[in-house]
Amino acid sequence: MALIEVEKLNKVYKNFKRKEGLKGALVNMIYREYDEIRAVDDISFSINSGELVGYIGPNGAGKSTTIKMLTGILIPTSGRLVVNNLIPYKQRYEYTKQIGVVFGQRTQLWWDIPVIESFKLLRKIYQIPKDHYESRLSKFKNLLDLKPLLNIPVRKLSLGQRMRCDLVASLLHNPDVLFLDEPTIGLDIIGKLSIRQFLEKINNELGITIILTTHDLKEIEALCKRLITIDHGKILYDGDIDGLRSCYTLNRSITFQLIKNFDFDNLEQKLKFDGNVTLERLDQLRLKINFSNESLNPAKIIENVIKEVEVHDIAIEEPSIEEIVGRIYSGKKN
Amino acid sequence: MLRQFIIHLDLGFAYLSQFMKTRMEYKADLILGLVTGLLFQLITLVFIDVLFAKQGLTINFWTKGQILFIYGFSIFPLNLFFAFFPNLYNVGSVYIIEGNFDRILLRPLNSLFQVLLEKVDIESLIGMLVGGAIVCYASAQLNLEWTIIKVVTFAGMVICGMFIYGGVFTAVASFSFWWPDRVGLMAPLFNMITFGKYPVTIYNRFLQYILMWIIPFAFVAFFPSAYFLDNVQFRTYIALIPVVAFCSMSAGMIIWNLGTRHYESTGS
Ligand SMILES: Nc1ncnc2c1ncn2[C@@H]1O[C@H](COP(=O)(O)OP(=O)(O)OP(=O)(O)O)[C@@H](O)[C@H]1O
Numbered sequence A: 001m002a003l004i005e006v007e008k009l010n011k012v013y014k015n016f017k018r019k020e021g022l023k024g025a026l027v028n029m030i031y032r033e034y035d036e037i038r039a040v041d042d043i044s045f046s047i048n049s050g051e052l053v054g055y056i057g058p059n060g061a062g063k064s065t066t067i068k069m070l071t072g073i074l075i076p077t078s079g080r081l082v083v084n085n086l087i088p089y090k091q092r093y094e095y096t097k098q099i100g101v102v103f104g105q106r107t108q109l110w111w112d113i114p115v116i117e118s119f120k121l122l123r124k125i126y127q128i129p130k131d132h133y134e135s136r137l138s139k140f141k142n143l144l145d146l147k148p149l150l151n152i153p154v155r156k157l158s159l160g161q162r163m164r165c166d167l168v169a170s171l172l173h174n175p176d177v178l179f180l181d182e183p184t185i186g187l188d189i190i191g192k193l194s195i196r197q198f199l200e201k202i203n204n205e206l207g208i209t210i211i212l213t214t215h216d217l218k219e220i221e222a223l224c225k226r227l228i229t230i231d232h233g234k235i236l237y238d239g240d241i242d243g244l245r246s247c248y249t250l251n252r253s254i255t256f257q258l259i260k261n262f263d264f265d266n267l268e269q270k271l272k273f274d275g276n277v278t279l280e281r282l283d284q285l286r287l288k289i290n291f292s293n294e295s296l297n298p299a300k301i302i303e304n305v306i307k308e309v310e311v312h313d314i315a316i317e318e319p320s321i322e323e324i325v326g327r328i329y330s331g332k333k334n
Numbered sequence B: 001m002l003r004q005f006i007i008h009l010d011l012g013f014a015y016l017s018q019f020m021k022t023r024m025e026y027k028a029d030l031i032l033g034l035v036t037g038l039l040f041q042l043i044t045l046v047f048i049d050v051l052f053a054k055q056g057l058t059i060n061f062w063t064k065g066q067i068l069f070i071y072g073f074s075i076f077p078l079n080l081f082f083a084f085f086p087n088l089y090n091v092g093s094v095y096i097i098e099g100n101f102d103r104i105l106l107r108p109l110n111s112l113f114q115v116l117l118e119k120v121d122i123e124s125l126i127g128m129l130v131g132g133a134i135v136c137y138a139s140a141q142l143n144l145e146w147t148i149i150k151v152v153t154f155a156g157m158v159i160c161g162m163f164i165y166g167g168v169f170t171a172v173a174s175f176s177f178w179w180p181d182r183v184g185l186m187a188p189l190f191n192m193i194t195f196g197k198y199p200v201t202i203y204n205r206f207l208q209y210i211l212m213w214i215i216p217f218a219f220v221a222f223f224p225s226a227y228f229l230d231n232v233q234f235r236t237y238i239a240l241i242p243v244v245a246f247c248s249m250s251a252g253m254i255i256w257n258l259g260t261r262h263y264e265s266t267g268s
């Protein structure tokens, strides 16, 4: 059985419609009207133990809402949600001991207390045996270079420093699942990289299942095998990243650097491909061939071109993951 | 169940010691808080004395000594409540509207317990010195005899009183889960506290009923004092004090738990 099972999950927020003016205020006191926002709309997926899943979507897509339901903060409006045989919001005490949560926007630590004291409180809260606590802390401390931060109150840490501390705090009680909502928001390249490597490591070595939301697609590409995209509360894609590429009609291109000046019209006549292929002359020595991944494979094109002309260099351009995801977000298939 | 209780108790002390440590960092702040707290209480005391000097000896068959005793007693549960429940005031704004309740729900601990422990107002305890002074003075005037049993009962009743306030205000704070933008109930209820500082018999029947069975502030100071003043007339009510405290806190916790199911977090 899967570790996380989500079936036809919905979350509807009710936003109170405020009427203006004095009369409106009086009406408000007696009778309230609500706007309904369906933030998560009938989504289903399941995640196995040990997976590292990227959960992406544009602003307001419903990512944080999903994470909050998965972590038991919000109660679903309807649908089934089971993690590790527990229902998050119902069996809160038991459940929260099995998960770690980091919200990039907000710290879980106590604002005024030095980091190490926060950790000690967490040890008590989660009833972590002392030897487990110490071995885990020393391991994470080294991995994320936490030593110089431990005696500083949380409010004095920089964003990146705080995030590292939050990450360690979420792992001290040895959770099975780690939920991360934009854990690298606002971090610099080095900060992002160190968190990325850390996540990879704990996923590989400790087998912790990780669900991560982010707007940084490079991160997803580097880290996650599986990707779930959501928009307007609905899941648009769920699968691996390579699958995503083949799933969409994408424009690719090959640029040939030729040795001699070439006769473009003549070449266009000779090179006849099936499907949607266009030739383009960039300058005297460069020829660009645009095609879509559905019609042809690059090898075929290269084979044909080098039969006709002498080639010095070849560059194949892949569509970026940004381009693909942008396509998904804007709802276009082509 | 017991295990949970012990875990919570242990954590209570851990939180408190952490809290005291951070408070110590701002020593001047803490001392200033203590001094102003004491000063405030002394001013009230002078005020009471002036009031009674003018008003003569009795109000509605209650002597000045008795009324002073009730007043002095009432300071204990109130300050204990101020010390350990101040965060109830922030539930609507800090925890619900700002979404800090997320963090609370992510820990394997009782949510009300966590909220209460995140802010403690130790300075308020100093006010009890004044309460003690008034009670001693009144006792001397009334020739009351104190025994160990009475002192223990006193402490027990003070704690009961704190829980009566605690329960009522927990319930009120919980309403923020349903209506986060409306904080109006807290202030009027706060004024109700004053009614509990005087004998309930001086109020009309309607108010008496409210103070005894709806918002049971009469059980905070008046009925406990009646015990020490040897007033046999209220024996039944005196016996009910722990029951009322238990029911009040339980009701508060039940409403709190119902409220948490309405928590909607924030958009960012
Ligand atoms: N507490 C709330 N009350 C009312 N509406 C909310 C609340 N939280 C989120 N929403 C609404 O639900 C929708 C989804 O929000 P959510 O925070 O889940 O998006 P998101 O995918 O995390 O976006 P972002 O990338 O900007 O963080 C939005 O339209 C938002 O306005």
Ligand SMILES: [Mg+2]
Residues within 6 Å of the ligand: A063, A064, A065, A181, B268
């Ligand atoms: Mg979000």
